[in-house]
Structures are given as structure tokens and as C-alpha cells.
Amino acid sequence: MKKIEAIIKPFKLDEVKDALNDMGIKGMTISEVKGYGRQKGHKEIYRGAEYIVDFIPKVKIEIIVETAMVDAVVTKIRETANTGKIGDGKIFVLPVEEVIRVRTGETGNEAI
Amino acid sequence: MVDVELRAKRDALEYLWRQGLSGRPLLRRHSQLIDDYLVGLFSNCPEAAEGMSLVALGGYGRGELFPYSDIDLLLLHAPGSEDRLGVVTEALFYPLWDAGLEVGHGVRTLDACLVDARQDFLFQVAMLDARFLAGSQPLCTAMQQAFHQELIAGHRREFLQNMMQHRNNRHQRYGMHSYQLEPHIKKSRGGFRDIQAMLWVSHALFNLRELQAIEEAGLISLQEKEAFSQAWDFLIKIRNRLHYLSGRKNDQVFFEYQEEMARAFKYSDTRGALGVERFMQDLYRHLQTVATTTDLFFEHVDETLGAPRANPVEQTIEPGITVRQDRLHLTDQALIEKRPYLLMRLFAHAGKTGLEIHHRSRKIVTANLHLVDDKIRHSKRMAKPFFDVLENAKDVLAVLSVMLDTGLLTAYIPEFAQIQALAQHDVYHVFTVDHHLLQTVAELKKLSLSKTPFAGVESPHVLALAALLHDIGKGHHEDHAQRGSVLVTGIAKRLGLTEAEAACLSFLVEKHLFLTVTALRRDLEDDAFIRQCAEQIQSQERLTMLYLLSIADAKATGPTAWTEWKSALLLEISLKIAHLLERKDTLLPDKSQGADWMLAQVRTLMSKATPVDYKILPEEYLLSFPPAEVAHHLRLRAGLKNEKKAITESADHGLFWSVLIMAHDSTGLLAKICGTLALHGLNVVSAQIFTWEDGTAVDVLNVRPAAAQTYAEQNWQALGEDLNLALKNRLGLSHRLVDKFRAAFRGTGQKNVQAAPRVVIDNMASEQFTIIEVFANDRPGLLYDITRTLADFELNIHRARISSDGDQVVDVFYTMDSFATKINSPSFQEEITKALLHIAGNEAGTGARVQW
Numbered sequence: 028m029k030k031i032e033a034i035i036k037p038f039k040l041d042e043v044k045d046a047l048n049d050m051g052i053k054g055m056t057i058s059e060v061k062g063y064g065r066q067k068g069h070k071e072i073y074r075g076a077e078y079i080v081d082f083i084p085k086v087k088i089e090i091i092v093e094t095a096m097v098d099a100v101v102t103k104i105r106e107t108a109n110t111g112k113i114g115d116g117k118i119f120v121l122p123v124e125e126v127i128r129v130r131t132g133e134t135g136n137e138a139i
Numbered sequence: 140m141v142d143v144e145l146r147a148k149r150d151a152l153e154y155l156w157r158q159g160l161s162g163r164p165l166l167r168r169h170s171q172l173i174d175d176y177l178v179g180l181f182s183n184c185p186e187a188a189e190g191m192s193l194v195a196l197g198g199y200g201r202g203e204l205f206p207y208s209d210i211d212l213l214l215l216h217a218p219g220s221e222d223r224l225g226v227v228t229e230a231l232f233y234p235l236w237d238a239g240l241e242v243g244h245g246v247r248t249l250d251a252c253l254v255d256a257r258q259d260f261l262f263q264v265a266m267l268d269a270r271f272l273a274g275s276q277p278l279c280t281a282m283q284q285a286f287h288q289e290l291i292a293g294h295r296r297e298f299l300q301n302m303m304q305h306r307n308n309r310h311q312r313y314g315m316h317s318y319q320l321e322p323h324i325k326k327s328r329g330g331f332r333d334i335q336a337m338l339w340v341s342h343a344l345f346n347l348r349e350l351q352a353i354e355e356a357g358l359i360s361l362q363e364k365e366a367f368s369q370a371w372d373f374l375i376k377i378r379n380r381l382h383y384l385s386g387r388k389n390d391q392v393f394f395e396y397q398e399e400m401a402r403a404f405k406y407s408d409t410r411g412a413l414g415v416e417r418f419m420q421d422l423y424r425h426l427q428t429v430a431t432t433t434d435l436f437f438e439h440v441d442e443t444l445g446a447p448r449a450n451p452v453e454q455t456i457e458p459g460i461t462v463r464q465d466r467l468h469l470t471d472q473a474l475i476e477k478r479p480y481l482l483m484r485l486f487a488h489a490g491k492t493g494l495e496i497h498h499r500s501r502k503i504v505t506a507n508l509h510l511v512d513d514k515i516r517h518s519k520r521m522a523k524p525f526f527d528v529l530e531n532a533k534d535v536l537a538v539l540s541v542m543l544d545t546g547l548l549t550a551y552i553p554e555f556a557q558i559q560a561l562a563q564h565d566v567y568h569v570f571t572v573d574h575h576l577l578q579t580v581a582e583l584k585k586l587s588l589s590k591t592p593f594a595g596v597e598s599p600h601v602l603a604l605a606a607l608l609h610d611i612g613k614g615h616h617e618d619h620a621q622r623g624s625v626l627v628t629g630i631a632k633r634l635g636l637t638e639a640e641a642a643c644l645s646f647l648v649e650k651h652l653f654l655t656v657t658a659l660r661r662d663l664e665d666d667a668f669i670r671q672c673a674e675q676i677q678s679q680e681r682l683t684m685l686y687l688l689s690i691a692d693a694k695a696t697g698p699t700a701w702t703e704w705k706s707a708l709l710l711e712i713s714l715k716i717a718h719l720l721e722r723k724d725t726l727l728p729d730k731s732q733g734a735d736w737m738l739a740q741v742r743t744l745m746s747k748a749t750p751v752d753y754k755i756l757p758e759e760y761l762l763s764f765p766p767a768e769v770a771h772h773l774r775l776r777a778g779l780k781n782e783k784k785a786i787t788e789s790a791d792h793g794l795f796w797s798v799l800i801m802a803h804d805s806t807g808l809l810a811k812i813c814g815t816l817a818l819h820g821l822n823v824v825s826a827q828i829f830t831w832e833d834g835t836a837v838d839v840l841n842v843r844p845a846a847a848q849t850y851a852e853q854n855w856q857a858l859g860e861d862l863n864l865a866l867k868n869r870l871g872l873s874h875r876l877v878d879k880f881r882a883a884f885r886g887t888g889q890k891n892v893q894a895a896p897r898v899v900i901d902n903m904a905s906e907q908f909t910i911i912e913v914f915a916n917d918r919p920g921l922l923y924d925i926t927r928t929l930a931d932f933e934l935n936i937h938r939a940r941i942s943s944d945g946d947q948v949v950d951v952f953y954t955m956d957s958f959a960t961k962i963n964s965p966s967f968q969e970e971i972t973k974a975l976l977h978i979a980g981n982e983a984g985t986g987a988r989v990q991w
Contacts, residue, residue: 036662037659038660038661038662038663041660059702059704059705060704061703061704061707082707083707084704084705084707084708110662110664112664114664
């Protein structure tokens with residue numbers, strides 16, 4: 028099992044969510060995050076005053092999938108979240124040792 | 140096992156409930172059932188026979204036992220019977236525990252009761268409801284008499300203060316966000332504890348034990364009593380079901396139970412409102428009824444009994460309204476009937492002074508609502524104090540809440556009735572719609588005191604009204620923003636708004652979600668989309684209002700609706716739109732694609748045969764034109780041979796025409812171009828000016844004809860020829876311009892009052908350029924003179940915007956000095972300013988006022 032973490036642009040969330048649902052992925056954790064990478068924060072000047080935007084709002088999606096599905100899921104996220112512009116985000120794939128469903132106590136792939 | 144019997148009986152009760160037994164009869168049946176059971180236990184316990192008394196306390200004492208409520212018991216015993224207590228308590232309480240009941244039990248002597256009641260107010264209150272169950276009746280009676288003598292008589296004021304203190308603390312604790320969405324029907328404002336507090340105080344202070352008696356004593360009115368009883372009955376039914384549904388003592392209407400409860404009480408979905416929303420609306424309404432009635436009750440009793448207030452002097456604020464003991468009073472019923480707008484003036488005074496309205500005057504407002512008829516709704520005398528509240532009230536939320544509670548707000552704006560107490564069945568909107576609207580007005584007020592990039596609204600009353608009405612269209616199936624925007628047009632008319640203000644109000648209501656939704660769901664780097672937004676919003680003023688409304692709306696929605704994360708996105712989109720609205724010269728290709736990408740596009744468009752040095756193209760230039768146009772410029776460049784000849788091309792864009800001029804750059808080129816255009820009757824609207832690294836100037840000027848002529852009628856060829864003459868320094872532009880306009884306007888000679896010219900040099904607004912703004916009274920040759928002056932200082936003009944605002948023109952130039960840096964030296968800035976002021980103030984020619 029792997030955990031896939033994708034940091035994407037906020038307006039792409041619905042599209043990515045729908046695309047993953049279509050692939051049969053029904054559960055995910057979504058959070059509002061802020062950060063910066065190569066797309067550094069920037070300075071806005073309006074009516075003489077400066078506004079520093081040091082972190083850029085992004086959305087983080089976390090999903091756990093069977094190892095066999097990783098490539099397909101990553102490709103789908105990459106295709107869907109891509110605008111070709113700077114700040115499109117990143118995808119991380121991490122190993123997962125165990126998954127346990129709280130209600131039933133099921134473990135492993137059953138619990139995903 | 141004896142508890143089996145009890146369980147069976149309680150199961151039977153639940154069965155009866157399922158058959159339809161509910162409300163008070165169920166409570167009585169349940170109390171009776173427990174009574175019988177306990178009396179049975181007691182009589183079967185011989186040790187309890189002497190010197191002991193079993194007493195029911197609290198809700199059980201009142202005979203109001205909800206399915207899973209605590210059973211509060213007191214085992215009262217005479218001193219000296221301690222050795223028998225163990226046996227008795229086992230016999231009494233164990234079976235109850237075994238049956239799974241929550242038992243609150245105390246074993247005390249009479250003296251211990253009094254000591255505990257003195258220390259613990261909650262126990263004291265529970266003792267008020269003491270009811271004899273079994274054992275020694277005289278012992279119980281003695282205890283009750285002692286209790287009243289020692290703790291109540293002579294302590295009435297103290298009892299009242301304690302009760303009000305507890306009530307206020309409880310309201311604060313259960314007034315938090317989580318209890319808005321999921322009201323706690325026992326402890327929230329308007330819940331059972333408020334009902335009890337009123338009954339306890341009536342009982343302890345006035346020996347009034349029934350609602351009927353309280354009404355007859357004049358502590359509440361007949362109408363209040365009826366609404367209150369209805370609310371009480373409703374809440375009892377809800378609580379019964381809530382207990383059975385939860386299978387435990389749960390008094391909070393949790394979100395997950397709400398739909399099931401609504402179905403059980405036969406609320407079905409209608410067009411636009413879910414059954415569960417209508418159910419919750421009724422629940423909130425009843426809670427509100429209890430809250431309002433008990434508020435007024437406590438104020439009344441406190442006034443009768445409480446400590447005298449400071450400021451006994453009566454002060455008349457205006458005829459019919461006085462201040463007495465720090466409360467506002469309506470004093471003249473006859474005057475109210477003559478001038479119903481006094482009702483609204485009362486609230487304006489409450490807003491201005493921060494004083495509360497006396498409870499009796501609040502009742503007077505409610506009793507006079509029938510006076511607020513259609514005529515009054517159209518009255519300016521009503522609108523003025525109303526806007527005064529919206530804009531100036533010290534605590535606008537408090538004043539509007541009372542206005543809503545008394546019914547005046549709904550009487551004045553009947554559309555408000557639709558959304559009163561309306562709940563939205565999601566975890567996001569924690570307030571009912573009416574309270575959300577009041578909160579939004581309050582949040583808006585807070586925002587106006589904080590520092591935001593968008594501030595300084597010209598018509599704050601329109602914005603405040605938009606905050607109050609933005610969700611007025613809710614509760615129907617259609618798009619609430621759309622529906623609201625239609626509804627507010629009628630309201631605006633009644634309230635006497637001008638047509639422009641009404642249009643603005645309608646726009647704000649229709650678009651109140653636009654920025655928030657857009658910020659979250661759209662690509663903010665899509666320049667074309669941002670341009671569409673700017674076109675929809677139209678003006679800086681509207682953008683500022685929308686921005687403030689969006690934040691106030693979100694903050695008033697609930698704890699999750701407004702985060703720093705969303706605020707960053709909202710600020711980003713708003714600034715982008717603002718920049719576009721501020722400078723109308725941003726008809727640019729997609730900037731984020733970058734200059735390299737643009738260059739690659741251009742290369743594909745150029746034929747391989749002509750060798751081109753692409754390095755000569757500045758980045759800013761590449762980002763300012765579509766690839767096809769850049770390729771076109773490159774091709775024209777090949778034809779540019781002679782030093783003193785320009786290539787001139789024109790194009791028709793409907794609203795304006797554009798002129799492309801390419802030439803070898805030389806000092807004063809722009810001035811010559813501007814002069815020549817003027818000579819040919821063309822007004823420059825905006826300009827983009829670039830110089831390639833090889834010294835080729837590429838200037839695109841958007842122009843409009845000064846006289847009414849068509850694009851075809853304009854002599855473009857003559858324009859090109861004159862420009863070439865000017866470049867060769869063979870055309871005396873200055874005198875020709877004066878001649879041309881003197882001939883055209885000789886004799887008119889009229890002069891308007893003119894504003895003083897002004898020059899602003901701004902190094903902040905752009906990262907790269909110094910922006911020079913010239914405000915001047917229009918005259919022939921002005922732009923020519925200004926550009927010539929800038930050329931004298933060897934300033935490069937990269938972009939220009941020329942607009943006229945009445946008689947004044949505003950010319951904005953994006954400039955850099957000859958070293959391609961901003962103009963930083965203060966003395967140089969001053970020199971430029973002086974030179975430009977000289978030009979702007981100079982009356983050329985005859986003084987005929989001409990747009991050139």
C-alpha cells in the first residue's frame with residue numbers, strides 16, 4: 028500500500044476529485060494548506076500600499092491505494108491538475124505500513 | 140428480580156409513545172410510574188418506616204420526567220437513624236441503577252439540607268420543587284417550611300440576583316457556535332432552563348406556581364402566555380423524542396438527528412425548503428419566543444425588586460422618548476399613533492447612546508406594529524433613523540437583534556419574514572439566516588475599523604443595507620442571490636434610495652458570492668478570465684464593496700467559513716481585478732506563459748529566409764503583443780531603411796482606432812507623433828511605446844477622432860506624409876497646432892472655472908517604472924508640450940494613458956530615466972514637476988478650449 032499526497036492548485040480540486048472518483052477511489056482526505064516552492068510569494072502594490080503574499084494557498088489531497096494502482100492514480104492526478112504554468116504543485120508517494128478501519132478492525136487492502 | 144418489572148413498565152411507556160402518547164401526558168405517566176415503583180419499594184422496606192421521608196426533587200419533583208432524565212431523590216432522615224440508612228438506600232436505589240436509570244440521590248438530615256442549599260444554588264433551586272413521595276409526611280413538611288423560612292423569605296433579592304447570574308453565564312456558555320447549529324434545548328437560550336428560571340422565580344418570590352397565575356398577576360401578557368405555552372409544549376415533544384432517539388439523556392439536537400426528527404414530526408420537503416429546515420425553523424422560533432418572554436420577565440422583576448439604579452433623573456431626548464435610569468422609554472402612546480416613525484427613532488437613539496430600550500417600551504413597540512403600514516414603509520422619516528442604526532449604531536448587532544425580536548424589522552421590511560429563523564441544513568451555516576444577516580452587518584462594521592487594502596466606500600449606507608439583505612432570497616428553490624437581487628429593488632425604492640444606489644444594491648446582492656466562489660474555483664492566472672471579472676464588476680467602488688461584503692458574509696457564517704487561506708485567495712483575485720480596473724491598458728497576452736514561450740511562437744511564424752536577431756526584442760515588448768503582431772513588426776522592420784522615415788499603419792477597432800508607427804528612435808519622437816496626430820484631428824486615448832535594442836521604436840497609439848468622421852474618411856496617407864516631414868524637422872508643429880485650433884474655434888472664447896493643474900510622481904505603484912501623472916486643464920497642444928518636455932529630460936516613455944475627466948485631462952506616463960531606472964532623486968523629481976506644471980498652466984494660443 029502507498030500513500031499519495033498531492034499538492035495542487037485550489038481551483039483544480041473538483042476536477043481531480045471527480046477524476047479519482049471515476050477511477051473508483053472513493054475516500055480521500057483534503058486540507059487547505061499554504062506553502063511555497065519555486066513559485067515564491069510575491070509583493071502586491073495597490074494604491075500605494077504593499078501587500079506581501081509570502082505563502083501561496085494550495086490544496087492537499089491524501090489517498091491510500093494498493094501498490095498496483097499507484098501509477099494510474101499519479102498519472103491521473105498529474106494530467107488533471109496540470110495547467111502548464113508554474114505553481115501546479117507536486118505529488119509525493121510514500122510507503123504505508125498498515126491501514127486499520129476503526130469501526131470493524133479490518134486491516135490491509137480490505138480497510139482502504 | 141424486581142428491576143425486571145420496572146424495565147417492562149418503561150418499555151411499555153416507550154410503546155405508548157410510539158403509539159402517539161407524547162407531550163405532558165407522557166411526562167406525567169412516566170413520573171407516576173416511577174412514583175408507584177418507589178412507593179412500593181419504600182413500603183416493602185421495614186427499616187424505613189420510622190423517621191424517614193423520600194422526597195422527589197428537580198424535574199421529577201415537578202412531575203415532569205422525560206424518558207431518560209435524572210431521577211433526583213432525597214432521602215430525608217431524622218438524626219439518630221443513621222444505622223438503618225445503609226439497608227434503606229440499598230433497597231431504594233439499587234433497583235433503579237440496575238434498571239439503567241440515572242439517579243441523583245442525596246441522604247440528608249433537615250439541617251444538612253439547609254446547609255447544602257445555602258452553599259449550592261443549584262441544590263437550593265432543586266429543593267424548590269421538592270415533592271413528598273413516601274415515609275414521614277411531617278418530616279418532609281417541616282423541611283419545606285424551614286427551607287422557605289430560612290432561605291427564601293427575606294432573601295428574595297439575593298435569590299433573583301443568583302438566578303439571573305446563572306442564567307447569563309449559561310447563555311454565554313451555550314451561545315457558542317456549536318450550539319447554534321445544534322441547539323441544546325435544555326441549556327441554550329430559550330431552552331427548558333429558561334422556562335424553569337421564570338417559574339422558579341415566580342414561585343420563590345411571588346408564590347405563583349402556574350403560568351396562568353403569572354399571567355393573571357400581570358408579569359406577562361396574555362399573548363405572551365399563549366405563545367410561551369405553545370413553545371413549551373413543542374419543546375416537550377422534541378425532548379421526549381430526542382431522548383428515545385438517542386437512547387440516553389441527551390438534550391442537544393445533534394445534526395444527525397435533525398432529519399429523522401423532522402420526518403417524525405411530519406415536516407416534508409417543499410419547493411425550496413427541506414422539511415428539516417422548516418422543522419428547525421419552528422424549533423428556533425419557539426426557542427426565541429421563550430428567550431424573549433423570559434428576558435422581558437426578568438427585566439420586569441429585576442426592576443420591581445432589584446437594587447435601585449443610578450441616574451434617577453428623567454431626561455427627554457425628543458418628544459415621546461426619554462431616558463430614565465439608563466433605559467430608553469417611549470412615553471406617549473398618542474404621539475406614536477400620530478408619528479409611527481417614533482418607533483424607529485427609538486432604535487436610532489439606542490444605537491447612538493448605547494443605552495438599552497426598557498422592556499415595557501419593547502412591548503409597546505410590538506403592540507404598535509400595526510401602525511407600520513405601507514405608507515410608513517415609504518416614509519423618509521422612517522428610513523432616516525433606520526439607516527442611522529445601520530451606519531452609526533455603537534453596537535449594531537444588539538440594536539438590530541432587539542429590532543428583530545420586537546418584530547419591527549419584519550414589519551418595516553416584510554421580505555424579512557421569509558427568512559426569519561430559517562435554518563440551512565448543513566454544517567457550514569451555523570446561524571439561522573436572519574441572525575446571519577445581522578451578524579454580517581456587525582462584521583462589516585468591524586471591518587471598516589480594520590486595515591484592509593479596500594476601504595473608503597462612498598456610499599456606506601448602500602453597503603450596510605446589502606449586508607442586511609444579501610440572503611433575503613433564501614428559502615426558495617431558485618438561486619437565492621438572483622431572487623434577492625430582484626427583491627431588494629422594491630425595498631430600495633421604499634427606502635428612498637436613488638436609482639443608481641438601487642442598482643448598486645441589486646448588483647451587490649446578486650454578486651455577493653462571486654468573489655469567494657471565483658477565488659476558489661477559477662484559475663487566477665488566466666488573464667482573460669480576470670478581464671471578464673473586471674468587466675462584470677465595472678468599477679473600483681463596486682469591487683471594494685464586494686470585497687468587504689464577501690469577508691463580512693464569510694465571517695458571519697461560521698467558524699469554518701473564513702480562514703487565512705481563503706483570505707489569501709480572495710485578496711489575490713481582488714487585487715488582480717483592481718489592477719485591471721485601475722489601468723485600462725492591460726489588454727495583454729497571457730503573461731504567465733513567459734517571454735521565452737512567446738519568442739518560440741514568433742519564430743514559428745517567421746519564414747526561415749529572413750535572418751532575424753531575436754535578441755533585440757525586449758521582454759516587456761514580447762509580453763505586450765500577440766505573437767502574430769510581433770512577427771508583423773519584424774517583417775515591417777526589414778522595410779525601415781531611411782533614418783528619417785516612419786512606417787505608419789492604421790487599423791479600425793470599432794470603439795477606437797489604432798495607429799502603429801515604427802521608426803528609428805530619436806529624441807522627441809513621441810512628441811512629434813502626438814503633434815502630428817493632433818494636427819490630423821485625432822485624440823490619443825492610450826499608447827504603448829517600445830524601443831528595440833537596435834534602436835527601432837515601435838509605438839502603438841489608440842486614438843479617437845475629435846470630429847465626427849468615419850475611419851474611411853480619415854486621410855491616413857496625409858498623416859503618414861506629415862509625420863515624415865516632422866521627423867525630418869521640416870514641419871513646425873507648434874505654430875500649426877495653434878493656427879489650426881484658432882481657426883476652428885475663433886470667437887467662442889468662453890471659459891469655465893478651472894481646477895489647478897497637478898503633477899504626481901509615483902515610484903510605488905509599479906515595480907519597474909516611475910509613473911508620472913499630469914492633471915491639467917485641456918488645451919490645444921498640451922500632450923505635444925508634455926511629451927516634448929519629458930523628451931527634454933531624456934525620459935523614456937514606455938506606456939501612456941490619456942483620458943479626460945470633464946474639462947480636465949489626466950495623462951499617465953510610465954517612464955524610466957536614460958539609465959533605465961526609476962527617477963529616484965528628489966531634486967530631479969521636483970525639476971520635472973515644475974517644468975510640467977509650467978506647461979500645464981501655460982495658456983497657449985487664444986485660450987480657446989479645445990480637445991485636440
